[in-house]
Amino acid sequence: MIIRKSLLRLLRTPVRTILFFLLVGFASALLATGGGLWQICSANLLRFESIFQTIGTVEQKPERYVRGEMWQADNQSYRIYNKAEYGDIILPAVLDFEGADYLNGPEKRAWYAAYLPEYEMLDEGVGGTQVMVVEASPTEDAVPAGPIKMEIRNILYTYYPYNAPNFYFCDHFNPSPEKMYADKTYIMCISDWIPHGYPEATGPYEYIPAGFTVSSTQAGSDGIIWPNELSGNDIAEVTPGFYETDEGRHWQALIQELEMGIRRSVPVTATQNTDLIPAFYDGSAYVDQGREFMTEDYREGHKVCLVNRKFAKRNDLQVGDILHLPLRYADYSSPSEDASWNGALTAQGEVFSVFEEGDWEICGIYDMLPGASAKSIEYQLNENEIIIPKSSIQNSDEDHISAWGRMEGWNTSFEIPNGSIEHWKELWEKQGIDGLEITFYDKGYTILEDGIRRMRKMALILLLAGAVSTLCILLFFCHMFITKQSVGTAVERSLGMNKRQCAGTLLSGILLIVLCGCILGSAGGYVGAVKTAGRITQVERFDRNYSAGMMHGNGEEEITYILAGDWRVSAITGTAVLMTAVGIAAAMIGMSLRREPLALLSGREE
Numbered sequence: 374m375i376i377r378k379s380l381l382r383l384l385r386t387p388v389r390t391i392l393f394f395l396l397v398g399f400a401s402a403l404l405a406t407g408g409g410l411w412q413i414c415s416a417n418l419l420r421f422e423s424i425f426q427t428i429g430t431v432e433q434k435p436e437r438y439v440r441g442e443m444w445q446a447d448n449q450s451y452r453i454y455n456k457a458e459y460g461d462i463i464l465p466a467v468l469d470f471e472g473a474d475y476l477n478g479p480e481k482r483a484w485y486a487a488y489l490p491e492y493e494m495l496d497e498g499v500g501g502t503q504v505m506v507v508e509a510s511p512t513e514d515a516v517p518a519g520p521i522k523m524e525i526r527n528i529l530y531t532y533y534p535y536n537a538p539n540f541y542f543c544d545h546f547n548p549s550p551e552k553m554y555a556d557k558t559y560i561m562c563i564s565d566w567i568p569h570g571y572p573e574a575t576g577p578y579e580y581i582p583a584g585f586t587v588s589s590t591q592a593g594s595d596g597i598i599w600p601n602e603l604s605g606n607d608i609a610e611v612t613p614g615f616y617e618t619d620e621g622r623h624w625q626a627l628i629q630e631l632e633m634g635i636r637r638s639v640p641v642t643a644t645q646n647t648d649l650i651p652a653f654y655d656g657s658a659y660v661d662q663g664r665e666f667m668t669e670d671y672r673e674g675h676k677v678c679l680v681n682r683k684f685a686k687r688n689d690l691q692v693g694d695i696l697h698l699p700l701r702y703a704d705y706s707s708p709s710e711d712a713s714w715n716g717a718l719t720a721q722g723e724v725f726s727v728f729e730e731g732d733w734e735i736c737g738i739y740d741m742l743p744g745a746s747a748k749s750i751e752y753q754l755n756e757n758e759i760i761i762p763k764s765s766i767q768n769s770d771e772d773h774i775s776a777w778g779r780m781e782g783w784n785t786s787f788e789i790p791n792g793s794i795e796h797w798k799e800l801w802e803k804q805g806i807d808g809l810e811i812t813f814y815d816k817g818y819t820i821l822e823d824g825i826r827r828m829r830k831m832a833l834i835l836l837l838a839g840a841v842s843t844l845c846i847l848l849f850f851c852h853m854f855i856t857k858q859s860v861g862t863a864v865e866r867s868l869g870m871n872k873r874q875c876a877g878t879l880l881s882g883i884l885l886i887v888l889c890g891c892i893l894g895s896a897g898g899y900v901g902a903v904k905t906a907g908r909i910t911q912v913e914r915f916d917r918n919y920s921a922g923m924m925h926g927n928g929e930e931e932i933t934y935i936l937a938g939d940w941r942v943s944a945i946t947g948t949a950v951l952m953t954a955v956g957i958a959a960a961m962i963g964m965s966l967r968r969e970p971l972a973l974l975s976g977r978e979e
Contacts, residue, residue, distance in 0.1 A: 390886065393850045397890030397950065398897070400842040404946040405898020407835030412942045413902065414829045421825075425818040427791050428654055430782040431468065431479070432810045436460045444548040446518055447570040451548075462596040462779055463808055468787065472800045477646040478787030480763070481780055483703035483770070484640035486717070486725075487759070489696075493687045494636040494757055503565040504583050504635060506530040506628050508611055509540070511553045517544040520569050520579045526558050530628045532635055543569060545581040558611045560624055562586070562631075562716075582607045585631065585716035587623040590706070592777035601720040623722035630716055630724050633701075639684070640709040640755050641698055643763040645671060647679070649786045650760070651752045652741070654814070658754055663692035663737035666762055670736075674764035677736040683756045685738045692735055696759070700729040703770040706778030708751040709758050717775035728773045729766050733759075751783040782812065791818050843950050847887075847957045854883055855961040880958050887954040895947035899940060 441456030468479040495501065508527040515521040520541035528535060544550035545566065553559065564583035568576045588605040592598045604620055615621040644650055647666060652658035661682060670677050678696060685691070702717055702725040719725055741754065789797050794813050801811065 389850075389853060393846070393854075394886050394890050396842075396846045396850075397887050397954075398894035400839055400846055401891045401894025401947055401950050402898040402901060403835050403839030403842060403894075404950065405839075405895040405943040406901040407832045407837075407839055407898075408942040408946045409899055409902025409939070410828055410832035410835065412939050414825050414832060417821075417825055421818060421821055422791055425791050425816055425821075426648055426654070427789050427794060427813060427815040427818060428648065429479075429787050429789060429797070430651070430812050430814070431465075431780045431785040431787075432782045432812070433459060433463050433779040434808055434810050436808075444546050446543055446545045446547075459779060460808065462777070463806070464596060465780060465785060467804065467806050467809070470800065470804055473787075473797060474790060474793065476788040476790060478649055479785065480645050480649060480787070481705060481785045482642055482644055482650070483705045483774075483784075484642045484709040484755075484758070485700040485703050485729075485770070486634065486638045486775075487641045487698045487700055488633050488638050489698075490633075490637045492639070492684075494639070494684075496683070496687060500533070501636065503531070503533050503535070504562070504585070504631065505532075505535060505564070505580075506560065506562050506624075506631065507540075508558050508560050509542075510558050511542075511555050512539075514552065514554050516552045517542050517550045519543055520576065521553070523580075529560070530631050541569075541577050541579045543579045543581055545579070547582075559608055560611050560615075561608050562627065585627060587620065587627055587718070587722065589718045589720045589722065590776040591718075591720045592774050594771055594774065594777070596777045598777075599720040601722070603718065603720075603722050619722065623718070626718055626722055626724050627716055630718060633724070634716065638701075639757040639759055641678075641700060641759045641761055642709055643761050643766055645763050646788065647760060649788065650754075651783055651786070652754050653739075657742045658739050659742075660737040661740040663735070665737055671762050671764055674762060674767070676731055676733045676765045677762065678733040679737045679739050679760040680735055681754065681756050681758055682738050682740040684759075685735075690735060690738075692738060694735045695732045696735060697732050698730070698759070698761075699727040700766070700770075701725040701727050702773045702775040704775050705784070706776035708753070708783055709755045710750050710753045725773055725775065728770060729768045731765075731767075733761055733765070751781065780809070791815065792822055794819070839946075843953060847950075847954050851883065851954070851958050851961050855958060880955075880962060883958050884951070884954060887951055891947035891950050894950075895943040898946070899943040902942075 435457035437458050438455045439458055441454045442451040443454065444450075445452055465479055465481045506529040507525050508529065509523040509525050511517075512522045512524055520543045523540050523542045525535075525538055525540065540563075542561070542563065543566070562583045562585045563580040566579050566581045569579050570576060584607070586605050586607045587609075588603050589601045590598055591601070602619075603623055606620070609615075609620060609624065616625060642650070647653040650658070660679065663679075666677065666679070669675065678698075680690060680696070690696075704717070717725060739760070794815070798811075
């Protein structure tokens with residue numbers, strides 16, 4: 374009865390009633406659309422936070438480029454090239470400043486040499502450069518400015534068997550080689566090379582200095598090379614009692630190091646997070662079997678490791694197997710791809726001893742994408758490389774650093790929160806440090822975040838517009854349907870209706886219209902939010918080859934947004950409109966019913 378009377382009262386002004394219904398629906402639609410867009414933005418931000426990471430790499434810039442020369446013995450001329458000159462080494466400690474808010478790092482990664490003679494390092498039938506340490510004499514006095522015939526006296530080290538009594542030697546890259554005498558014996562570290570004058574000439578294959586010398590680059594964590602008195606020779610005359618001298622003992626240590634290092638050791642890279650390693654971050658390296666490192670592995674220092682698929686296949690290793698890794702020295706200078714070539718000696722001219730030894734469980738086997746080989750060699754992973762959590766190493770490598778080099782993009786990196794690149798840059802500028810180039814990679818997060826920002830701005834505008842519209846509409850029409858009808862209410866009360874019945878008559882019709890408008894408007898807003906989000910955030914398809922979106926280009930990438938709405942958002946906004954209507958209407962009804970009917974009627978007569 375009360376609802377019927379309320380509806381009859383509203384139907385007396387059909388235009389006003391219909392307009393009220395449409396405007397309430399419109400305001401509800403604005404609120405639902407804005408709320409839906411805001412919910413879609415939040416869902417996408419959470420999704421992108423979980424799948425995107427912002428990585429920064431650090432590289433020390435050269436101070437200048439100068440002319441470099443390399444002697445070529447075959448054509449008796451210099452090859453000219455540009456040579457970068459760097460200043461003092463900048464240490465990673467400069468990256469640790471207040472407000473940086475690193476999620477991981479910054480870290481400068483080393484690879485550690487682990488001597489594993491019982492494992493196969495090369496596939497069957499695959500060879501490599503031949504390196505030998507021999508005692509030999511020239512067949513006649515000669516200057517090795519071109520190939521000279523050498524007679525082998527003794528083979529002290531060779532990886533591959535060498536059965537010939539002679540070889541041809543050329544000090545190929547030395548513009549002023551010293552004369553060698555037939556009546557003297559020389560110890561030499563040599564490697565095979567192409568024929569002299571190749572491809573025009575077809576002479577015999579020659580051997581050249583292998584690059585391993587009696588020298589040391591051992592350094593401290595401050596980057597300063599430890600002082601030493603090693604000769605630096607790659608050729609030395611063998612005299613009576615030679616191996617009892619310091620020089621001779623250093624040569625014996627170099628031979629031992631070559632025996633332990635070349636294709637008998639593996640590089641072990643320690644990291645705070647595999648995503649700081651460029652190959653894993655850009656996806657060219659991925660865990661194919663088993664699992665990746667978990668947060669607990671890094672936090673608690675679990676002795677787990679990832680091994681390369683080729684190394685695992687070559688040695689019949691499976692997930693769950695145990696690897697015993699004796700770590701001897703850390704190389705902070707060269708990429709792990711070069712780790713099969715080492716000749717590191719201590720500052721005392723000795724072989725590095727083991728500083729960390731333990732058993733690591735294989736938790737995963739990783740593989741490399743076929744295109745990874747096309748990338749620059751520094752960013753590649755060695756096919757025998759083992760990855761371990763940095764925290765699984767208990768002992769310090771302070772006294773076992775074979776070389777300390779500059780920060781490079783492939784060995785120094787850090788992770789910061791997504792979307793904080795500009796903030797980090799502002800803080801970095803305040804440090805006033807020159808000489809470093811910081812490059813950020815976020816896999817396109819910045820581009821996607823820009824779309825979300827546009828969408829959130831629209832959502833906020835719609836929410837504010839809907840809220841203001843709702844208040845104005847409800848205030849106006851409640852005034853029209855309640856305050857303006859105070860005389861009619863006074864008549865009803867004079868005819869015997871009590872305050873509760875009058876309140877029900879005034880409120881029920883208004884709430885029915887608001888309820889219908891909210892249902893229709895909220896449903897329309899739900900659909901509108903999804904369609905609006907779809908138009909603003911079309912599928913992002915772009916080429917990342919030359920952008921900071923990827924560390925290395927992998928072609929065209931496709932990123933999609935979450936466009937599914939949540940009906941609960943529309944229900945909440947619709948309920949909010951309905952409750953606001955109840956509050957405003959109840960307040961105005963209360964004010965109207967507080968006035969006495971006779972006072973209202975007498976006022977009308979006046």
